Amino acid sequence: MSVLVYAERSEAGWHRMAREALAAGQDLARQLGCPAMAVVAGHGIGEAASDLAKQQFDRVWALDHELLADFTADGYTAALEALVKHISPDWVVFGHTYQARDFAAKLATRFGSSLVSDVVRVRIEDGSPVFVRQLFQGKLHADVRAAGKGPHFVSMQAGVYRPEQVMEGSAPVETLPLELADGVVRTRPQEPFREAENAVDLTSAGVIVSVGRGIKEKDHLPMAEELAKLLGGELAASRPVCDNGWLPMDRQIGSSGQTVSPKLYLAVGISGAIQHLVGMKGSKTIVAINRDPDAPIFEVAHYGIAGDLFQVLPALIEELKKRSS
Amino acid sequence: MKILVAVKQVPARDSALKADPSGAWILDTDLAYEVNEPDAYALEESLQLKEKYGGEVVVLTAGPESAARAIREALAKGADRGIHVETDDLHGLDSLATGSLLAKVVLEEKPDLVLTGLQSDDLGYGQTGVVLAELLGWPHGTIIMEVEKTDTGIRVKRELEDGWFQHIDMPLPAVLAIQSGIRRLRYATLMGIKKAKTKEVKQVKAADLEPSAASSLKLERVYAPEASGQCEMLPGDPKEAAASLVEKLRFEVRLL
Numbered sequence: 001m002s003v004l005v006y007a008e009r010s011e012a013g014w015h016r017m018a019r020e021a022l023a024a025g026q027d028l029a030r031q032l033g034c035p036a037m038a039v040v041a042g043h044g045i046g047e048a049a050s051d052l053a054k055q056q057f058d059r060v061w062a063l064d065h066e067l068l069a070d071f072t073a074d075g076y077t078a079a080l081e082a083l084v085k086h087i088s089p090d091w092v093v094f095g096h097t098y099q100a101r102d103f104a105a106k107l108a109t110r111f112g113s114s115l116v117s118d119v120v121r122v123r124i125e126d127g128s129p130v131f132v133r134q135l136f137q138g139k140l141h142a143d144v145r146a147a148g149k150g151p152h153f154v155s156m157q158a159g160v161y162r163p164e165q166v167m168e169g170s171a172p173v174e175t176l177p178l179e180l181a182d183g184v185v186r187t188r189p190q191e192p193f194r195e196a197e198n199a200v201d202l203t204s205a206g207v208i209v210s211v212g213r214g215i216k217e218k219d220h221l222p223m224a225e226e227l228a229k230l231l232g233g234e235l236a237a238s239r240p241v242c243d244n245g246w247l248p249m250d251r252q253i254g255s256s257g258q259t260v261s262p263k264l265y266l267a268v269g270i271s272g273a274i275q276h277l278v279g280m281k282g283s284k285t286i287v288a289i290n291r292d293p294d295a296p297i298f299e300v301a302h303y304g305i306a307g308d309l310f311q312v313l314p315a316l317i318e319e320l321k322k323r324s325s
Numbered sequence: 326m327k328i329l330v331a332v333k334q335v336p337a338r339d340s341a342l343k344a345d346p347s348g349a350w351i352l353d354t355d356l357a358y359e360v361n362e363p364d365a366y367a368l369e370e371s372l373q374l375k376e377k378y379g380g381e382v383v384v385l386t387a388g389p390e391s392a393a394r395a396i397r398e399a400l401a402k403g404a405d406r407g408i409h410v411e412t413d414d415l416h417g418l419d420s421l422a423t424g425s426l427l428a429k430v431v432l433e434e435k436p437d438l439v440l441t442g443l444q445s446d447d448l449g450y451g452q453t454g455v456v457l458a459e460l461l462g463w464p465h466g467t468i469i470m471e472v473e474k475t476d477t478g479i480r481v482k483r484e485l486e487d488g489w490f491q492h493i494d495m496p497l498p499a500v501l502a503i504q505s506g507i508r509r510l511r512y513a514t515l516m517g518i519k520k521a522k523t524k525e526v527k528q529v530k531a532a533d534l535e536p537s538a539a540s541s542l543k544l545e546r547v548y549a550p551e552a553s554g555q556c557e558m559l560p561g562d563p564k565e566a567a568a569s570l571v572e573k574l575r576f577e578v579r580l581l
Contacts, residue, residue, distance in 0.1 A: 073455070073465065098486050101443075102467045105420060105452035109459040114419040114542045117450050135547065136447055139342050140351065143545040152541075186464040188494040192485055207580070213338070231580075240362075243506030256484060256504075264580055271338075285578045287570065288556070294341070294549075301556045303573055305566045315567035323571060323581060 001034040004061075004089035006080070007052055008099055009042055011192075014051075017095035019163035022055055024122075024156045025093040026167055031124045037061060037087065038171070041079050043069035049173045056169030061087070065178045067185055073103040074185040080107050083176050089151055091129070096155040108153040115153045116144055118274070120160055129154075137273040138296035158255075158278045199250050200234065207233025207264045210253055210280070211241055214269020214290060214309055218246040223313050224268055230320040231264070238276045254279035269309045272297030289313070326380040326474065329436040330371040330404070331427055331457075332364035333415075334388050334395040335447040348546035350416050360395045363442025367503040369510050370472060371440050372403045378474055381405045383434060387426055387531065389413045400521035401513035407524070408434075412531035416448060418540050424456035425536035430529070431461060436498065438479070443468055443502040454502035460537070464495045467502040 005025025008015035022038060029036035035058035040048050042064065049062040063079040076099075084092060084107070092107075094100040096118045108115040120141075121132035131144045131154060146152040202208060209228035215221065221235075228235040235251065242252045253260055254276040265283035270276060272288070272295055280286070281300045288301035289312050298304045305312050336342060337357040345352050360368075371382045384399040386392050387410040396407035410426055412418075418426070431439055439458075444451035458465035470490065471482035478496035484504055485491055513521075559566045559573070575581045 073467075077459075098468060098484070101451060102455070105450075105455040106459045106465075109421060109424070109456045112421070112538060112541070114421040114456075114540070115450070115452055116542060117452060130545065133449070134550075135449060136336070136342055136351075137449070138550070140344055140547055141550045142547045145543045145545055146541060147543050148541050186495060187466070190492040190494070192489045192491045194488055195490065239505065245509065250488075255486070257488070259487075264574070264578060285580075287574075292339075292341075293558070296550070298556045298558075299550065299553055303570060304556045304558045305563075305570060306558060307563050307566060311563035312567055315563045316570065319564075319567045319571045320581075323575075 001032060002087070002089045003029040003032070003034060003036045003091045003093060004084070004087065005036065005038050005093040006100070007038050007040045008095060008097055009040060009045070009048055015095070015097060015099070017097050017158055019166050020158065020161045021093060021095035021156060023161035023163070023165035026056060027161065027165070028091060028093060028122060028129065032129070034090075037089065039063060039080070039083055041068050041076055053171045053173050054168060055171065056167040057171035060171045060173045062173060062175040063178060064175055065180055067180045070189050071099055072185045072187050072189060073106055074187060075180065076103050077106045077110065078180055078184050079178055081110055082178055084111065084151055086176060092151055092153045094153070094155040096157050100155050104153055104155055111151055113146070113148070113151060113153055115155060116146060117155045118157050119154055120157050134274060137271060139294065157274065159281065199248070202234055202236055202251065202253065202258045202260050205234040205260065205262050207231045207266070208236050208253070208260060208262045209233055209266045209268060210236040210238065210270060211268045212238040212270030212276070213240045215241065218244070220310070221246060223317070227266070227313060227317055227320075230317060230324070231266070233262070233264070236260075238270050267297050267301070268313065270297050271295045272300065326374060326378045326438060327383070327436040328371045328374060328380060328438045328440060329383045329385055329431060329434055330364075330368050330399070331385045331439065331441040331453070332368060332395050332399060333361045333386060333445050334358045334392040335361045335445060338362075338446065344547045344549055348548060350547055358391060358394070360398060361442055361445045361447075363444055363503065363505045365442070365510055366505050366507050367440040367442045368399050368402065368404065369508045370503050372511070373508060374438070374472060380437075383408060383436065385427065385430055386410070387412055387423065388415050393526065396526055397521055398513065400524045400526075401517040402511055403517060405524065407526040409526060409528050410531050410534065411528055417544065419542040420450045420452040420456045421538045422536060422540040423453055424460050425538040426531055426534055427453070427457050428460040429534040429536060431457065438497060439500040440503055441500070443504055454500050458500035461498075461500070463498050463500055465500040465502070466493055466495065468504045469501045470504050470507050472501065
């Protein structure tokens with residue numbers, strides 16, 4: 001038995017979740033009592049491979065090819081497929097990043113397997129892993145097992161492991177010779193770009209009042225804005241609010257927006273889907289106002305008010321005005 | 326351009342959900358259902374692509390009899406016809422098994438483009454489009470914010486992390502997983518609802534499709550997450566709760 005973990009690179013070196021994935025892979029291997037290997041893919045990645053070799057792995061695999069210079073699902077699937085066939089791991093571990101979402105399931109399909117995506121916890125029962133996943137945007141959880149002989153594929157949600165949990169050590173590096181046919185990569189990715197620099201940098205705000213779907217319509221935003229002002233903070237939102245065009249996209253918190261950790265994060269009418277939580281759960285104090293007392297947002301909150309925001313917000317505004325006058 | 330859009334019906338967002346005591350799934354009697362939100366955006370993009378380039382939009386769903394409503398809604402918004410793969414056990418299928426079902430229909434329909442939402446609000450595996458593309462042997466794009474036709478196929482705008490984007494060119498046929506927010510959603514008009522009644526909906530039994538793959542993942546138990554207990558719930562009516570929150574912010578958080 002063995003575990004293979006995929007170390008994702010980014011323009012600036014390692015993807016911020018790479019070390020979390022490495023820690024997850026090491027931990028799974030430790031719990032199963034089997035060897036752990038890591039793999040990095042790209043073109044001209046000698047340095048990345050040697051860097052990876054400073055962690056505790058039984059082997060580091062380098063997949064180096066000119067067709068892997070830019071990420072494509074086609075190219076990276078073909079490269080990983082070759083390695084998985086070569087070393088037959090039982091478990092292949094990814095971080096649940098945008099890149100993994102683009103190719104890990106494709107790779108799994110190629111082996112007649114399904115990706116256990118976005119896992120929040122792993123435990124071993126009767127010698128094999130049970131994965132905990134969120135259903136219904138975190139309202140319920142499910143235990144999932146992978147049947148059949150594998151290889152099995154897993155992606156771990158952000159924050160399940162901490163980067164500093166990676167165990168250091170040393171590993172031999174091996175490069176797998178790759179033969180990738182010319183037609184393998186069918187897509188042509190262009191240079192990444194930014195629409196416009198974020199007009200607002202929410203990362204430096206000390207207080208953030210963030211609104212979600214519960215605000216119901218654009219006309220209700222001034223109330224949240226007033227609250228933000230009274231608290232000396234910025235107004236932000238979860239994705240659906242920005243999707244509706246009620247607030248500009250650069251005020252969005254979450255996996256597709258900004259990641260913040262203010263002193264106070266006040267979540268108003270936000271249920272707490274994981275895509276939002278990853279962008280704010282590092283906040284020092286989290287206050288949640290939501291009419292559903294079972295909403296997942298209360299799981300990360302420090303203080304909660306289960307109630308109608310259209311009553312709570314005016315009361316809160318009045319109370320704050322009273323204090324300041 | 327012939328477009329097939331795959332949509333799924335899921336419990337309405339504000340549903341109070343309880344796990345079945347057996348842990349097999351949720352208690353689903355008396356639940357209200359709606360079209361999975363990311364799929365609604367995939368439908369919207371399909372309709373706008375048809376309006377721009379001409380062609381046909383075929384809406385495909387898999388699910389129990391009640392899922393027919395998702396098709397009717399899509400037809401009312403402007404889709405041309407529907408295909409309903411009937412199965413009562415969709416939640417028991419993993420992405421590979423669902424993808425295998427859908428692949429059979431796609432192979433028969435031979436569209437230029439398959440669109441679907443990037444994930445479902447119920448199981449949330451977020452991979453049906455990717456799996457489908459692989460089973461079909463087609464290229465794909467995920468987390469797509471724009472689609473435009475080119476001389477050689479399509480150019481899509483893919484969302485990357487931290488506010489970055491990327492254009493990707495690919496040949497057709499292809500599968501795209503559409504990101505929420507790609508367009509403003511339309512409402513069905515009265516005329517549309519009327520017209521929908523005359524549009525064709527084909528029913529297919531899932532078993533008759535003889536999908537190539539069964540599920541390799543087993544949903545062993547569905548349950549309410551254990552409360553961490555770290556959250557201090559502030560009691561009382563809104564006024565009292567607001568007052569005690571301000572107290573907490575002053576004396577415990579030391580913010581005010």
